[in-house]
Amino acid sequence: QPSSTLPRNVPTSFTACVKSVESAKRVRDAVASLKLASAVTVYTSNNVAGVKDADMVLLGCKPYMCSGLLMAPGMSEALSGKLLVSICAGVKISQLKEMVPSSTRVVRVMPNTAAKIRESMTVISAEETIAEEEKALVKWIFEKIGKALVLDEKHMDVATALCGSGPAFYALIVEAMADGGVMMGVPRKEAVEMAAQTMQGTGRMILAGQHPAIIREQVSTPAGCTIAGLLKMEDGKVRSVVARAIEEATNVASGLGGKK
Ligand SMILES: NC(=O)C1=CN([C@@H]2O[C@H](COP(=O)(O)OP(=O)(O)OC[C@H]3O[C@@H](n4cnc5c(N)ncnc54)[C@H](OP(=O)(O)O)[C@@H]3O)[C@@H](O)[C@H]2O)C=CC1
Numbered sequence: 001q002p003s004s005t006l007p008r009n010v011p012t013s014f015t016a017c018v019k020s021v022e023s024a025k026r027v028r029d030a031v032a033s034l035k036l037a038s039a040v041t042v043y044t045s046n047n048v049a050g051v052k053d054a055d056m057v058l059l060g061c062k063p064y065m066c067s068g069l070l071m072a073p074g075m076s077e078a079l080s081g082k083l084l085v086s087i088c089a090g091v092k093i094s095q096l097k098e099m100v101p102s103s104t105r106v107v108r109v110m111p112n113t114a115a116k117i118r119e120s121m122t123v124i125s126a127e128e129t130i131a132e133e134e135k136a137l138v139k140w141i142f143e144k145i146g147k148a149l150v151l152d153e154k155h156m157d158v159a160t161a162l163c164g165s166g167p168a169f170y171a172l173i174v175e176a177m178a179d180g181g182v183m184m185g186v187p188r189k190e191a192v193e194m195a196a197q198t199m200q201g202t203g204r205m206i207l208a209g210q211h212p213a214i215i216r217e218q219v220s221t222p223a224g225c226t227i228a229g230l231l232k233m234e235d236g237k238v239r240s241v242v243a244r245a246i247e248e249a250t251n252v253a254s255g256l257g258g259k260k
């Protein structure tokens with residue numbers, strides 16, 4: 001991107017903090033082929049030093065580890081005046097604010113594992129006092145790994161279910177569709193490819209503006225095979241089962257920040 005169109009304060013150097021040497025190696029290997037590899041420093045079990053160096057801190061530990069990590073000796077001073085961006089599922093902004101000094105600004109973000117191929121769907125929620133420019137910077141950063149949108153914090157647990165858990169749910173649907181193909185004689189590899197590419201194509205049509213119900217009706221020839229398959233799905237209550245799975249995952253996500 002031309003530097004004239006970049007937001008102000010785009011990060012130019014990066015520090016990754018992990019606990020184990022194995023993870024440190026994993027991070028180094030993951031960035032080795034990138035242009036910015038030389039701008040990445042990896043610290044093992046030295047979070048305070050890593051945070052001291054930073055203007056913006058991205059927190060990605062398990063939700064129950066947040067308090068131990070943010071309230072470790074020396075961390076409060078290191079976090080003072082900084083922007084803390086948490087991807088921890090179910091940990092509310094108000095809970096994070098209790099673990100950091102009052103001068104630390106907090107943003108909550110929910111990406112998903114498709115970030116690996118820059119196809120994440122990321123939802124961002126920021127405390128009210130954060131400047132628009134800073135919110136825009138966080139959005140810009142997460143747009144580097146896919147799509148990002150800003151929503152009110154009350155939607156973060158459902159974002160966790162829809163976006164964070166979403167790859168697992170869609171993977172299960174792909175497996176089920178592929179199982180059907182295998183049952184009808186297609187080799188597993190081809191069946192998985194057929195199911196996954198069809199899922200991607202459908203998703204792209206919807207993102208291009210087509211309504212899902214129109215897509216469904218356009219494919220359903222009278223007396224055809226699609227309506228036959230759809231009715232079988234409706235007999236199995238697939239629509240309410242899937243919707244209820246999002247409801248259940250949302251409810252579980254909302255409690256993750258309180259788990260010890
Ligand atoms: N998995 C997913 O699909 C998604 C997860 N999330 C959220 O992201 C967070 C991480 O999840 P996930 O990646 O699955 O978890 P992992 O356990 O794979 O990763 C957690 C990372 O935190 C590091 N870590 C743990 N404790 C410390 C510590 N005291 N100091 C420094 N580093 C530490 C670990 O390092 P080490 O390996 O060295 O111990 C590890 O690299 C969670 O809060 C989760 O809710 C959000 C969206 C999607």
Ligand SMILES: O=C(O)[C@@H]1CCC=N1
Binds near residue numbers: 089160164165256
């Ligand atoms: O299942 C979990 O708790 C995490 C949060 C989002 C995706 N996986």
